[in-house]
Amino acid sequence: MKLNSLxxxxxxxxxxxxxxxxxxxxxxxxxxxxxxxxxxxxxxxxQLLTLNIAFSTDRTGAEPGVPRNVGExxxxxxxxxxxWQITPLDRSPGKRLISTSxxxxxxxLPSRQGLKPDRYNIIWQDTKGPVGEPLRIAETLYNAGDDExxxxxSFIVAGNLEFPExxxxxxxVPLAFALAVAGIGLVxxxxxxxxxxxxxxxxxxxxxxxxxxxxxxxxxxxxxxEIEPLQTELNALIKSNQDIIERARTQVGNLAHALKTPLAVxxxxxxxxxxxxxxxxxxQAAVMRDQVAYYLxxxxxxxxxxxxxxxTPVGPTAEAIVRALSRLHxxxxxxxELVCPPGVNFQGEKQDLEEMLGNLADNACKWAGxxxxxxVGVATSTADRHPQRLLIEVDDDGPxxxxxxxxxxxxxxxxxDETKPGSGLGHSIVADLCQSxxxxxxxxxxxxxxxxxRLDLPAA
Numbered sequence: 066m067k068l069n070s071l072x073x074x075x076x077x078x079x080x081x082x083x084x085x086x087x088x089x090x091x092x093x094x095x096x097x098x099x100x101x102x103x104x105x106x107x108x109x110x111x112q113l114l115t116l117n118i119a120f121s122t123d124r125t126g127a128e129p130g131v132p133r134n135v136g137e138x139x140x141x142x143x144x145x146x147x148x149w150q151i152t153p154l155d156r157s158p159g160k161r162l163i164s165t166s167x168x169x170x171x172x173x174l175p176s177r178q179g180l181k182p183d184r185y186n187i188i189w190q191d192t193k194g195p196v197g198e199p200l201r202i203a204e205t206l207y208n209a210g211d212d213e214x215x216x217x218x219s220f221i222v223a224g225n226l227e228f229p230e231x232x233x234x235x236x237x238v239p240l241a242f243a244l245a246v247a248g249i250g251l252v253x254x255x256x257x258x259x260x261x262x263x264x265x266x267x268x269x270x271x272x273x274x275x276x277x278x279x280x281x282x283x284x285x286x287x288x289x290x291e292i293e294p295l296q297t298e299l300n301a302l303i304k305s306n307q308d309i310i311e312r313a314r315t316q317v318g319n320l321a322h323a324l325k326t327p328l329a330v331x332x333x334x335x336x337x338x339x340x341x342x343x344x345x346x347x348x349q350a351a352v353m354r355d356q357v358a359y360y361l362x363x364x365x366x367x368x369x370x371x372x373x374x375x376x377t378p379v380g381p382t383a384e385a386i387v388r389a390l391s392r393l394h395x396x397x398x399x400x401x402e403l404v405c406p407p408g409v410n411f412q413g414e415k416q417d418l419e420e421m422l423g424n425l426a427d428n429a430c431k432w433a434g435x436x437x438x439x440x441v442g443v444a445t446s447t448a449d450r451h452p453q454r455l456l457i458e459v460d461d462d463g464p465x466x467x468x469x470x471x472x473x474x475x476x477x478x479x480x481x482d483e484t485k486p487g488s489g490l491g492h493s494i495v496a497d498l499c500q501s502x503x504x505x506x507x508x509x510x511x512x513x514x515x516x517x518x519r520l521d522l523p524a525a
Contacts, residue, residue: 071266072259079255087248091240098240099233106229110203111187113137114222117149118207121162121220128159129209129218140164146198146225148172154206157216170195174219175204191226199226265289269296276303328354376525377415379441379455380405386423387439394430401430405441410525411455413502421495425459425518428492432463436513443524455524463515471508471516495520 113135120132129151139147143166150172151162161171175190182188187205194200200223210216265288275281283300328350335347387401411418422439429437440458492508495518499506504522511517 072263075259075263076252076256079259080252083248083251083255087244087251091244094240095233095237098236102229102232102236106201106224106226107189107203110201110222110224111185113149113224114187114203114205114220117151117222118205118220121151122207122209128153128157128216129162129207131162140166142166143168144194144196144198146194146200146223146227148194148200148221148223150219150221150223152219152221154217154219157209157218159218167195172200172202172221172223174221175202176206176219194223194225199230200224201226265292273299324357328357375412375414377411377413377418379409379411379418379457380407382411382415382418383422383439383441386419386426390426390430390437398435399430399433400436401426402436402438403441404439406443409441409443409455412523412525417498417502421498421520421522422457422459424492424495425457425520429459429461429463429516429518432515433461434463434515436462438513453524455520455522457520457522459518460511460513461515462511462513465510465515466508492518 116135117132118129120135121129124130132149135149137147139145140149141164145166147164148167149164150167152174153159153161163171173190173192175188178190180188180190182205187203190202190204192200192202202221202223204219204221207218207220208215209218268286269284269288269292272281272284272286276284283303284296288296331350332347332354335343335350383403383405387403391399391401426437426439438458438460440456440460442456444454444456445452446454496506499520499522502522504520506521507519509517509519
């Protein structure tokens with residue numbers, strides 16, 4: 066999964082959301098659970114306090130007595146963390162009563178510390194117990210007399226806070242485990258969802274690659290409704306591109322046919338006249354013929370640039386050129402070596418590859434002493450919209466060219482040696498064709514000692 070891909074963006078968004086939301090959800094759940102546990106604990110203390118008051122004042126007289134069993138056995142276990150205490154206030158009769166669990170210790174009175182009661186007339190305080198344990202104290206002030214002769218008593222019930230705190234802590238472990246499993250499951254399911262959801266786009270990529278390589282003509286296959294319009298528009302664009310190319314070819318052919326006959330007639334008529342004017346006209350007619358051929362070729366290759374689905378195998382094309390040139394230069398004993406790995410394809414028209422490779426190889430054979438080498442390879446480029454690049458090098462062991470001559474050699478009509486046959490258009494045609502395919506063409510010194518012509522073209 067690439068970092069700048071749509072799949073990674075979707076996956077990253079879901080993962081970040083899970084990382085942020087699940088911990089917040091865990092904190093929220095933990096807070097609600099902790100509140101419920103402590104509310105239940107306070108409700109239990111309130112209940113025990115009510116029972117303590119009821120069972121200690123169910124007798125005659127103003128002085129409360131020792132309450133009967135109030136439903137908590139821990140009151141009978143020394144220093145258990147669960148205590149009750151009854152303390153007479155002011156001049157109220159009686160003495161302080163305590164639970165067995167409190168032994169000889171005494172609990173502080175929250176009412177004497179200025180704490181305010183809640184709406185149920187209960188004063189709450191968290192403090193330390195007789196053995197240092199955390200306690201939650203619930204105190205209420207009870208009038209065992211009447212309005213004229215009030216006798217106030219402090220009734221206290223205390224519970225060990227380790228009980229609710231332990232429950233909260235024990236709950237956090239399975240909560241964290243459950244949220245972790247949920248987070249991992251969410252991220253994994255998001256990964257699968259992204260892979261499955263974006264599969265149609267990968268199918269479109271594969272089918273477009275098949276069109277570009279010439280294996281298919283249109284974007285076929287059933288796609289989801291959301292990207293069906295994309296399929297329709299792409300097919301329409303491909304068809305429109307093919308129609309434009311066909312019309313351009315037709316117009317170029319018509320123009321070539323329309324000019325060919327008049328130029329031939331002019332050349333024939335002037336050829337019978339030996340006058341200097343006739344020779345000048347014949348010379349200019351030949352220039353016109355070359356110019357027409359040159360610009361018709363250029364119009365043809367411009368019309369064919371980036372035609373979708375045009376793929377040419379390089380090996381068979383190069384082998385045919387090598388066979389033809391070997392027969393043509395047999396009397397000079399020129400050895401032509403071809404190094405081309407199998408399966409290398411040119412992203413373009415076969416005629417254009419034949420034109421470029423044929424011109425370079427023929428020129429190399431004309432100047433070579435004994436050896437010509439054609440090397441074909443493929444490289445990967447990240448700076449071009451065609452990542453696969455076709456590299457062709459044509460080397461000879463001839464006299465070669467100086468740096469200045471190599472710069473002049475690709476200019477149209479520039480012939481560096483008039484003793485060799487040709488029109489001087491070979492390298493310029495190669496340069497124009499190569500430029501039309503957004504490639505690169507350069508002349509360099511060859512390792513064989515002569516000239517090295519190098520092409521960089523889009524590969525399929």
